[in-house]
Amino acid sequence: xxxxxxxxxxxxxxxxxxxxxxxxxxxxxxxxxxxxxxxxxxxxxxxxxxxxxxxxxxxxxxxxxxxxxxxxxxxxxxxxxxxxxxxxxxx
Amino acid sequence: xxxxxxxxxxxxxxxxxxxxxxxxxxxxxxxxxxxxxxxxxxxxxxxxxxxxxxxxxxxxxxxxxxxxxxxxxxxxxxxxxxxxxxxxxxxxxxxxxxxxxxxxxxxxxxxxxxxxxxxxxxxxxxxxxxxxxxxxxxxxxxxxxxxxxxxxxxxxxxxxxxxxxxxxxxxxxxxxxxxxxxxxxxxxxxxxxxxxxxxxxxxxxxxxxxxxxxxxxxxxxxxxxxxxxxxxxxxxxxxxxxxxxxxxxxxxxxxxxxxxxxxxxxxxxxxxxxxxxxxxxxxxxxxxxxxxxxxxxxxxxxxxxxxxxxxxxxxxxxxxxxxxxxxxxxxxxxxxxxxxxxxxxxxxxxxxxxxxxxxx
Amino acid sequence: xxxxxxxxxxxxxxxxxxxxxxxxxxxxxxxxxxxxxxxxxxxxxxxxxxxxxxxxxxxxxxxxxxxxxxxxxxxxxxxxxxxxxxxxxxxxxxxxxxxxxxxxxxxxxxxxxxxxxxxxxxxxxxxxxxxxxxxxxxxxxxxxxxxxxxxxxxxxxxxxxxxxxxxxxxxxxxxxxxxxxxxxxxxxxxxxxxxxxxxxxxxxxxxxxxxxxxxxxxxxxxxxxxxxxxxxxxxxxxxxxxxxxxxxxxxxxxxxxxxxxxxxxxxxxxxxxxxxxxxxxxxxxxxxxxxxxxxxxxxxxxxxxxxxxxxxxxxxxxxxxxxxxxxxxxxxxxxxxxxxxxxxxxxxxxxxxxxxxxxxxxxxxxxxxxxxxxxxxxxxxxxxxxxxxxxx
Numbered sequence: 001x002x003x004x005x006x007x008x009x010x011x012x013x014x015x016x017x018x019x020x021x022x023x024x025x026x027x028x029x030x031x032x033x034x035x036x037x038x039x040x041x042x043x044x045x046x047x048x049x050x051x052x053x054x055x056x057x058x059x060x061x062x063x064x065x066x067x068x069x070x071x072x073x074x075x076x077x078x079x080x081x082x083x084x085x086x087x088x089x090x091x
Numbered sequence: 092x093x094x095x096x097x098x099x100x101x102x103x104x105x106x107x108x109x110x111x112x113x114x115x116x117x118x119x120x121x122x123x124x125x126x127x128x129x130x131x132x133x134x135x136x137x138x139x140x141x142x143x144x145x146x147x148x149x150x151x152x153x154x155x156x157x158x159x160x161x162x163x164x165x166x167x168x169x170x171x172x173x174x175x176x177x178x179x180x181x182x183x184x185x186x187x188x189x190x191x192x193x194x195x196x197x198x199x200x201x202x203x204x205x206x207x208x209x210x211x212x213x214x215x216x217x218x219x220x221x222x223x224x225x226x227x228x229x230x231x232x233x234x235x236x237x238x239x240x241x242x243x244x245x246x247x248x249x250x251x252x253x254x255x256x257x258x259x260x261x262x263x264x265x266x267x268x269x270x271x272x273x274x275x276x277x278x279x280x281x282x283x284x285x286x287x288x289x290x291x292x293x294x295x296x297x298x299x300x301x302x303x304x305x306x307x308x309x310x311x312x313x314x315x316x317x318x319x320x321x322x323x324x325x326x327x328x329x330x331x332x333x334x335x336x337x338x339x340x341x342x343x344x345x346x347x348x349x350x351x352x353x354x355x356x357x358x359x360x361x362x363x364x365x366x367x368x369x370x371x372x373x374x375x376x377x378x379x380x381x382x383x384x385x386x387x388x389x390x391x392x393x394x395x396x397x398x399x400x401x402x403x404x405x406x407x408x409x410x411x412x413x414x415x416x417x418x419x420x421x422x423x424x425x426x427x428x429x430x431x432x433x434x435x436x437x438x439x440x441x442x443x444x445x446x447x448x449x450x451x
Numbered sequence: 452x453x454x455x456x457x458x459x460x461x462x463x464x465x466x467x468x469x470x471x472x473x474x475x476x477x478x479x480x481x482x483x484x485x486x487x488x489x490x491x492x493x494x495x496x497x498x499x500x501x502x503x504x505x506x507x508x509x510x511x512x513x514x515x516x517x518x519x520x521x522x523x524x525x526x527x528x529x530x531x532x533x534x535x536x537x538x539x540x541x542x543x544x545x546x547x548x549x550x551x552x553x554x555x556x557x558x559x560x561x562x563x564x565x566x567x568x569x570x571x572x573x574x575x576x577x578x579x580x581x582x583x584x585x586x587x588x589x590x591x592x593x594x595x596x597x598x599x600x601x602x603x604x605x606x607x608x609x610x611x612x613x614x615x616x617x618x619x620x621x622x623x624x625x626x627x628x629x630x631x632x633x634x635x636x637x638x639x640x641x642x643x644x645x646x647x648x649x650x651x652x653x654x655x656x657x658x659x660x661x662x663x664x665x666x667x668x669x670x671x672x673x674x675x676x677x678x679x680x681x682x683x684x685x686x687x688x689x690x691x692x693x694x695x696x697x698x699x700x701x702x703x704x705x706x707x708x709x710x711x712x713x714x715x716x717x718x719x720x721x722x723x724x725x726x727x728x729x730x731x732x733x734x735x736x737x738x739x740x741x742x743x744x745x746x747x748x749x750x751x752x753x754x755x756x757x758x759x760x761x762x763x764x765x766x767x768x769x770x771x772x773x774x775x776x777x778x779x780x781x782x783x784x785x786x787x788x789x790x791x792x793x794x795x796x797x798x799x800x801x802x803x804x805x806x807x808x809x810x811x812x813x814x815x816x817x818x819x820x821x822x823x824x825x826x827x828x829x830x831x832x833x834x835x836x837x838x839x840x841x842x843x
Contacts, residue, residue, distance in 0.1 A: 018156070019156045020156060021152060048216070053646075054644060191579075193579075202637065205640055209494060210644070213640055215644050219704055222832075223601040224603050224832055225703070225832070228832025231832070231833070238697065241600055243600060244579055244599045245599060265616075287575075324622075326597075327596065329592070331589055332582060332589060333576050440585040441597070
């Protein structure tokens with residue numbers, strides 16, 4: 001799976017699981033910051049990230065262990081898609 | 092007995108299918124009460140459901156993304172009340188939320204996610220809504236209420252009970268200001284369930300919240316006082332769970348009156364809902380408590396039973412105390428009334444609440 | 452405001468029926484967290500919980516939660532020796548969250564499989580948290596004011612605080628208060644989904660803690676005006692001398708990182724009881740063993756009591772997090788710690804977290820006679836309650 005396909009799936013997850021408006025989800029760029037508190041971000045908080053993790057496990061089969069600190073990977077769709085592609089390659 | 096402070100109402104927020112706004116909007120509706128339009132909800136009887144556009148207009152979309160519908164109703168009404176009262180939550184604000192059904196919609200959706208897709212179908216975002224304090228938790232964040240916060244669950248009288256409990260907190264000097272009220276949402280499965288349980292009440296949905304303060308605190312900050320809650324009490328009457336009892340003598344009315352100085356109410360807002368057995372029981376209880384029963388209004392048939400209705404009745408009572416007008420049951424001319432009034436609620440299962448309300 | 456004392460205790464816990472079984476388990480430092488049997492935990496990372504071993508009270512037609520509540524309430528009333536006349540006047544405050552959800556789930560799951568399960572109206576009738584109060588009030592003929600509080604994990608403690616207010620304010624002379632929760636799929640699945648559960652028995656305050664364990668149970672107490680209890684020669688367990696209730700208003704699941712709301716609740720309880728921090732010898736912590744709660748609670752305790760102040764333990768190490776019952780079961784544990792002069796341990800503690808500056812009573816109960824003890828309950832959504840008990 002290519003990073004671009006992953007990003008498209010992530011945008012779908014924004015709508016179906018995180019309840020974003022479809023138009024707003026479509027506007028999210030690869031480098032748009034995800035976490036709340038970062039300027040220009042889409043404002044995801046800790047609960048959003050848990051929801052996102054559950055969806056990523058279901059959609060991509062990538063299992064994440066709570067003991068790992070994956071914060072850096074969740075900075076944007078760009079970092080996240082590369083993380084997911086990398087993990088799938090490993091499996 | 093503890094030295095009690097006088098409790099006043101300084102703000103009202105109403106969001107339901109017929110009225111949206113603060114006390115002027117409620118007053119305009121009370122002056123010309125019109126039934127909320129009823130629509131089909133699931134397989135149950137038609138009910139008074141809020142149009143989606145109404146609620147969308149009240150909550151910012153970014154905020155709404157993370158709020159279930161019943162939480163949006165609560166926050167919308169709470170904010171209207173806080174804005175009208177002008178109270179500063181930073182000086183200490185309590186919160187009491189009454190609800191009959193809580194967030195059933197989210198609970199069912201959470202279960203459905205699992206049943207459809209197993210563990211991967213579980214929603215972390217939905218889970219907090221499966222506990223009935225979700226409306227209070229989200230509203231406390233939205234209005235910055237950091238003192239005591241309570242969610243009270245009881246059939247029929249959730250709104251009245253929340254206001255009575257909030258008034259007790261203010262009267263007892265435990266907190267200077269409390270946002271108290273009730274909320275319920277119409278859910279199709281719940282409508283079916285209530286039908287199956289033989290609950291004949293006309294159903295509606297919405298939220299009503301009041302800001303209650305000690306009179307001293309309100310006057311000190313120059314707030315407009317909309318009405319006074321001179322006495323409030325809650326008790327119970329013997330009944331099977333969800334049943335209608337036989338006994339008609341209860342102390343709630345006597346206690347509320349005693350706290351208010353003993354006078355008889357000149358008018359009443361009662362909790363009639365169209366559930367014939369329960370309504371008849373309430374009529375007997377009122378007769379036993381008061382002897383000659385003064386004019387009674389309900390509003391249940393117009394707005395549909397929901398947790399916010401009892402709180403709305405307290406706000407309506409404040410309007411009646413100021414205006415001297417009581418809406419007629421069958422849409423006729425208002426009755427002219429005077430003096431303090433009684434807001435009375437009686438539930439299947441025996442929950443019983445009484446509040447004496449007078450003009451500022 | 453009148454002084455409020457506790458004259459009756461009742462508990463149904465993962466150690467079994469009755470206060471005696473409950474205290475025996477706590478005193479021995481036994482961990483009651485075991486593989487689940489009440490619900491199917493297949494497919495989940497965590498498959499353990501602290502279940503009540505044999506639910507025997509009440510009719511099998513009642514919901515499991517109603518039966519747990521009845522067992523505990525009946526014991527408390529018997530312990531207090533309340534007459535029928537007392538009961539007719541007694542207030543009832545119940546803390547609840549799940550209600551009869553277990554039975555409603557069974558019905559809903561069956562429906563999803565295409566079956567036509569019977570008895571659904573009764574199951575749904577009992578689903579609401581307020582239904583326990585109706586069942587108890589009716590069955591036990593408790594005729595005073597009645598209300599149900601739903602404040603997530605602090606519900607049981609809030610119920611006791613509410614009852615204390617009713618007595619202190621002179622609304623009633625006697626009140627029955629407590630909390631109950633039975634195991635449910637919703638609760639278990641939800642905490643699994645939030646990744647808040649430890650696959651092994653929880654380890655509060657441990658450096659290597661990984662999350663909560665879920666439990667079930669019920670506890671009820673009888674509270675009374677002190678003068679009246681004395682006049683009728685009642686045996687008094689302890690005084691409920693004060694309480695504090697605050698709200699974080701921060702986030703729906705995460706606690707506020709500075710623990711400001713927690714500290715305010717503890718300080719409010721001290722102020723209400725007119726007690727200085729140094730008089731508190733024991734803190735029964737909320738202590739859920741999530742990395743966040745324990746760190747923030749430890750900080751808040753240190754702020755209020757100073758470093759190395761009272762003994763602190765989490766009985767959730769033994770009975771798990773019993774949800775709406777927790778505040779009530781833990782209040783009973785706190786009262787017994789006072790009367791038995793024995794502090795229940797944090798049974799599963801191996802290596803205390805370095806951020807914890809106090810003695811967490813690791814593994815073995817500690818003999819100690821203390822004058823005052825507090826119980827903390829910090830619910831989801833930042834609903835913070837502290838109850839303060841004083842020796843009589």
